[in-house]
Amino acid sequence: MQSNILTTFLLLGSFFVLTAQSQPSEPRMSKQEYIETYRDPAIREMHATGIPASITLAQGMLESDYGNSPLAKYAKNHFGIKCHKGWEGPSFIQDDDERNECFRKYYSVDDSYHDHSEFLMTRDRYAFLFELKATDYKGWARGLKKAGYATNPKYADLLIKIIEDNELHQYDKVKKLPEGKEVAEVEREPRREEAEQVPQLMAVSRVEVSENNIRYIQAEQGDTPASIAERHNMGVWQVTKYNDIAKNARLLPGEVVYLQPKRNYAKQASHTVQQWESLRDISQLHGVKMNKLAKMNGVDESYLPKPGEQLKLQDVGPIRTFFLGL
Numbered sequence: 211m212q213s214n215i216l217t218t219f220l221l222l223g224s225f226f227v228l229t230a231q232s233q234p235s236e237p238r239m240s241k242q243e244y245i246e247t248y249r250d251p252a253i254r255e256m257h258a259t260g261i262p263a264s265i266t267l268a269q270g271m272l273e274s275d276y277g278n279s280p281l282a283k284y285a286k287n288h289f290g291i292k293c294h295k296g297w298e299g300p301s302f303i304q305d306d307d308e309r310n311e312c313f314r315k316y317y318s319v320d321d322s323y324h325d326h327s328e329f330l331m332t333r334d335r336y337a338f339l340f341e342l343k344a345t346d347y348k349g350w351a352r353g354l355k356k357a358g359y360a361t362n363p364k365y366a367d368l369l370i371k372i373i374e375d376n377e378l379h380q381y382d383k384v385k386k387l388p389e390g391k392e393v394a395e396v397e398r399e400p401r402r403e404e405a406e407q408v409p410q411l412m413a414v415s416r417v418e419v420s421e422n423n424i425r426y427i428q429a430e431q432g433d434t435p436a437s438i439a440e441r442h443n444m445g446v447w448q449v450t451k452y453n454d455i456a457k458n459a460r461l462l463p464g465e466v467v468y469l470q471p472k473r474n475y476a477k478q479a480s481h482t483v484q485q486w487e488s489l490r491d492i493s494q495l496h497g498v499k500m501n502k503l504a505k506m507n508g509v510d511e512s513y514l515p516k517p518g519e520q521l522k523l524q525d526v527g528p529i530r531t532f533f534l535g536l
Contacts, residue, residue: 239277251323253384257443259327264347264378268369285315289326331471345382347373422497425469429461454500472499476523483515
């Protein structure tokens, strides 16, 4: 009897082992599948921030092993961004340069792409990159290496090779990502005979660059964060966050609306408060984040500055002084 039971267990064990071995492994995402899946998010980020789509795609491909790394699969983190100080989102722990390092975890890959853009735009060491054209992928690749994005001495060469081998630089020329289409249309020069028949793209607000090197537009009559987000292929959350406004805010014609995060400090060292100016007014005027402006001056974001008050725009010198008698 015991012999029969033992035989049965052995047979069942063999069955489960054979079954497990016969299960197909999870398919790997190919280079082409990665490009087709994530080129549109990369293009949207380029329109919103100026970061070349080719650079974003190449970094995503290299850092995530074409979407196949554990970090990409389980944390939806395609750029190897670690938690860093101040990260309040979920995390994913794995060994990297050291054991048990903390990496950011996202709810979607799109969130990873958004955060990659914001990571580059809010770190001062990458600021010089935004002076380059979106078509200068070689300059961006070398600049990322110079700024210390990766420790691999061949990082720039690897990015450039991925871009050129897969012709990713074509996506840096996409002017507009058509709504409802998965395939982005690449800008090309029309043939002479069809030049007069080329349809005009939907007009968008003129994009300018502030003295603090931030892309912005001036609001039009009836604009809201949603209408600006739609015109510039952005998320509403980006418009509201970058400009410290609510989703239902009504913007005044001519009001500055930033398309990129404001900086940690301004070109000027200080600002003299004018009549009726709020902390947000000063933040928008100089392109300095409101929370940084408040912290530099030892106040909270609800603080109402007084006319004549001198507020710091850079983290140097005394906290703030007052012009008495005004």
